[in-house]
Amino acid sequence: MKTFECACGERVFFENTRCLSCARELGFEPGSRSMLALETSEANTYTTPHGTFKKCRNYAAEGVCNWLLSSTAAADLCDACRLNNVVPDLSMPGNRVRWAEMERAKRQLVFTLSALRLPLVPKADDAVRGLAFDIKADTAGERVLTGHEEGLITLNLAEADAPVRERVRTDMNERYRTLLGHFRHESGHYFWERLISDREKHAPFRELFGNETRDYGASIAAHYANGTAPRSGDYISAYASSHPWEDWAETFAHYLHMIDTLETAQHFGLTGGLVARPSVPKVDDFELLFNEWTELTVAMNALNRSMGLPDAYPFAISPKVREKLQFVHQIVRE
Numbered sequence: 001m002k003t004f005e006c007a008c009g010e011r012v013f014f015e016n017t018r019c020l021s022c023a024r025e026l027g028f029e030p031g032s033r034s035m036l037a038l039e040t041s042e043a044n045t046y047t048t049p050h051g052t053f054k055k056c057r058n059y060a061a062e063g064v065c066n067w068l069l070s071s072t073a074a075a076d077l078c079d080a081c082r083l084n085n086v087v088p089d090l091s092m093p094g095n096r097v098r099w100a101e102m103e104r105a106k107r108q109l110v111f112t113l114s115a116l117r118l119p120l121v122p123k124a125d126d127a128v129r130g131l132a133f134d135i136k137a138d139t140a141g142e143r144v145l146t147g148h149e150e151g152l153i154t155l156n157l158a159e160a161d162a163p164v165r166e167r168v169r170t171d172m173n174e175r176y177r178t179l180l181g182h183f184r185h186e187s188g189h190y191f192w193e194r195l196i197s198d199r200e201k202h203a204p205f206r207e208l209f210g211n212e213t214r215d216y217g218a219s220i221a222a223h224y225a226n227g228t229a230p231r232s233g234d235y236i237s238a239y240a241s242s243h244p245w246e247d248w249a250e251t252f253a254h255y256l257h258m259i260d261t262l263e264t265a266q267h268f269g270l271t272g273g274l275v276a277r278p279s280v281p282k283v284d285d286f287e288l289l290f291n292e293w294t295e296l297t298v299a300m301n302a303l304n305r306s307m308g309l310p311d312a313y314p315f316a317i318s319p320k321v322r323e324k325l326q327f328v329h330q331i332v333r334e
Contacts, residue, residue, distance in 0.1 A: 001108060001260055002267035004035035007049075014111070015104060017059075017066045027055060027068040028107075030079050030114065036068065045071050056081055062090075064100040067107065080110045082122045085132040088157050095137060098160035102135050105179040109187060112260050115281035116332055119194055123151055131190055146182060148189035155182060175237070175314040181253055188252030192245060195331050208324050209251075210244040219243040233318040248328075251321070255328040258293050265296050286329045290322060 006012045010021035012035050018025055024037040029050060036053070038046035044054045051070065056078035058065035067078035075082065083106070088095040113120050123130035130151055136144045137157040144156040158164045159179055169177035196205050206212070223242035235241045240250035263280040265271045271292045277283055297313040304312045317325070 001111070001264050006035070007037035014108065015066065026066065027053065027059065028066055029053060029068045031070075033111075033115075058103070062096070064096065064103045065107070079114075079120075080107045082124065083110070083120075083131055083133050084135065085123065085152065086134040086136055088135055088137050092137065095157065098137075098157050099135060101160040101179060102155065102157065105183050106133065108180055108260070109183040109256075112256055112281070113187065115263075115279070116259070118191060118332065129194065131187075146186065148186045151190055151193070153183075153186040153190065155186070173238070181257070184253035184256045185249045187256075188249035189245065191252060192248050195334075196248070201331070204327065205248070206244070208327055209247045212244040212248075214243070216243055216245060220246075234320045236315065236317075236321050236324075247324070251324045252328050254315075255325055255332070258289065258325070262289060262292060262296065265292075270299075271296065284333060286326045289329070290317075290325070 001014050004012050004014070006019040006022060006024060006026065008019060008022040008024070010019055012019055012026060014028065014035070016026050016035065019037065022037075024039075025046075026035050027038055027046070028034075029036050029048075032050050034050065036046075036048040036050055038048065038053075041047050041052070044060055046053050046055070046068075052072075053068040054060075054071045054073070054076075056065045056067045056069060057076040058078070058081045059067060065078060065081055067080060069075060069078055077084075080103070088099045090096050090099070110120065119129075121130045123132035128151075132152050134152060134154040135157060136142075136154065138144050144154065144158075146156050146159065147154055159182055165177055165179070168174075195201070219242055223239070235247060236250050236254050240247040259280055262271065262274065266274045266277075266280050269275060272295070273288050274280060274283065274292050277288075280289070283289055294317070297315075300313050301311040304310065
């Protein structure tokens, strides 16, 4: 995620709603992919050098967003918030804070997907091929399971609590578990349906990931019944070995990790061959991306160790996983 610049020249970040230097209110405008300083002209209408905009309703009324829409737009929700189908019950203590964390991760996902020019249509506009999110908390009558089905991604609000997430990560012996990772993984299932499900892609997909027609429910049940197996060199994670669909989703999520982090590094001048190139999401050369990624992650881990922290990137990419990442890259570029 690159950084942005306020009208006063101060560096600001994707999550900011106000410049700490000049105190101007800020909003992210997806059309220009820029953070804009807002000047009020009338109720919820703000003038900027890029035009006149209004705040997303979830920004103006709920404080869980920071995106803008054109002041003439008929919609009152931004491109990211329009993907919501169900949101948490805000009358419950703590739910607003957790929802804000969820929305922050979702906006970062949408930012990267749009940079990659992947199809991103709300289910409200296309019931068959669209995407939607149910963000829900457990209740006495329902245990919410994170997952994807026919374009609807469900996320358990409890994942927004860092202590809960860390406990689950430890219990499941996972190397890595983040809120953004959940969004990226579940979106991978959605994009399998959008990008791979046509038959001409089946043969190359199955050659790398296996035959996805094997019983999914039985495969997942067997994975959990047998305990979390050690990660094989053929898979980016142990969970990826449970079924080809999960292997794709885990690999797709990892590809987004790579693209977003490389874009950040490029913006700060921390990459070599990418410095004089187009922005990372537009780079076709997978070899260049992967080599830069390898060098960057070594540096990231060394920096963390210097601070006495765990490795930021606790993965070793085998030739097989590299091949899968390259396949994802090729599909996305197409």
